[in-house]
Amino acid sequence: MDADVVVIGGGPAGLSGAKALARSLRSVVVVDDDQPRNAAADGAHNVLGNEGIPPRELLATGRRELESYGGRVLPGRVTDARAVDGGFEVSLADGGTLTARRLLIASGAVDELPDVPGLAERWGRDVLHCPYCHGYEVRGQAVGVLATSPMSVHSAMMFSQLSPDVVLFAHTYAPSAEETASLTARGVRVVEGRVGGVEVTDDRLTGVRLVSGEVVPRVALVVTSFARARTEHLTGLGLPVEELRMGDLVLATKITAEPTGRTPVPGVWVAGNSTEPMAQVVASMGAGLMAGAQLNMDLITEDTARLVSARA
Template sequence: MTDQLDDGYDVVVVGGGAAGLSGALMLARVRRTVAVIDSGAPRNAPAGGVHGLLARDGVAPAELLERGRAEVRGYGGQVATGEVDTVARDDDGFAVTLTDGRRVRARRLLVATGLVDELPDVPGLRARWGRDVLHCPYCHGWEVRDRAIGVLAGGPMSVHQALLFRQLSADVTYFCGTTPPTAEQAEQLAARGIRVVPGEVAALEVVADRLAGVRLRDGTLVGREALAVSSRMVARAGFLAALGLRPAEHPAGVGEHVPADAAGRTDVPGVWVAGNVTDPAAQVGAAAAAGAVAAAQINADLVAEETRLAVAARREPFSAAAEARLCDLVLGERRHGL
């Protein structure tokens, strides 16, 4: 493994999670020069395993990423540890500058930096995140099935979250805080046998490294073995600001994302996004699939550009600009033995 980077690539992938590595794998397999730059801080690092991923259910997050990196490298792609500081236009490509001063050029960008979970400010909660403080019934629900589960209100999806976790346990309590559910929501919760507990949550109680319950501000302790929370999900995309590409509020009200079309193409030509940076709800399998789709679109875009240049050079063999650009592309192909 090396963190050394070449001067330029067909594609630089920012973010080495499931989406980024899947995209890089697809690009490397069609002989694109590709570099993955990853900060080494995956969102799912606290989780014991990745679930719902066909044929790899339960695999440790770190193991999945290491296998992915090895596959990308096996096809000639590079994977380097680093954090992108800025991205700027550079002729018909991009100049990518890392926080350690390294600089690399890319013809296209695939941004798969994921998101940050902003959690409720409840003492003891963050330390349990990914263990017995959870957010997704599909990712973690089986592991807490039939236990005493609490759901902490705090977002537009909280009641929906409580109804989802009710599918996994008959003992679900909804901590509504100081904002009671609407009449319709209260009816739904009651119909499903979900207890509603009012009052501000003060802290989590942990005994022998296990969640024991939820302590209310008035001192009441409600015993719970697992707690579901709705985080505010914020895209890791500040480095794109110089390109005029900024996160926007997600239509579901769950946080911020970078808008894109179904293939991951953004409003900035040459920039694609994939995974949680654009789709906060995407699980690992969906993020990997999105990375592959975006990669195929990027390759098609590059093929179209190269074909236009080749046609122009054939029609005007003495066009210095076309010849120089085509020469650069041919040199890139020779590096792959084409």
């Protein structure tokens, strides 16, 4: 085998898991295609000791730390992975392959945005989704929330803690009377009508444009994205994928796993947004560390059984 563990994905979860393994003197290779979910964000927040650190700077530091313990980061894209005798084989886009005794999946998720022109171009900058990731940066300012589901009402309530000027645009979801009462109590104004796009001046969002032509001045727009786990390159493993639901509302897809990261496929663990779509950077780091520790113990157990058998 090329390594004890191949980690697919070099984000916070993957690098944390790989580092734990390398510090346990395991051979580990991280394959990363350089598509971090938070690449558009100016900084990662609530990262104790590294508040506001640019996401790519955080990952670069993590790669250096991993390599200092003997771990390896391989730039590339995984196209498939499958079980083979004694472990797993990972196929790469350049035609190469890697073999490993175990796999850690940390490919993350992709955010699918509502079908409104201009959102994708502003994503992670002034088109936002998380009050804990971006809320403080727009505190006290004119914030809009694009209503597409009950989760949008939840977002408006959250952002009303950070600004007295929050508008809920009843785009494709009209809040109920009870929801409207709660929003009104929090000072959130509801604007009827579908949203047709965003207004941008000097590379800054300045307003939300309704299909009627009316423009409501805003400096940020909160949307609810659909987080889809990146699994298109993992079909050969047969990993089960499930929906994350809030009642009848489907919020995301995720790889099925135990809290430790162990999947139903023997020898495969998962961490980060691949299995916890709502996890922020620090939570993903913690999940990666847990998975790495679990993988190391699983390998120790296997190695010990072989040693006992050999002595017998």
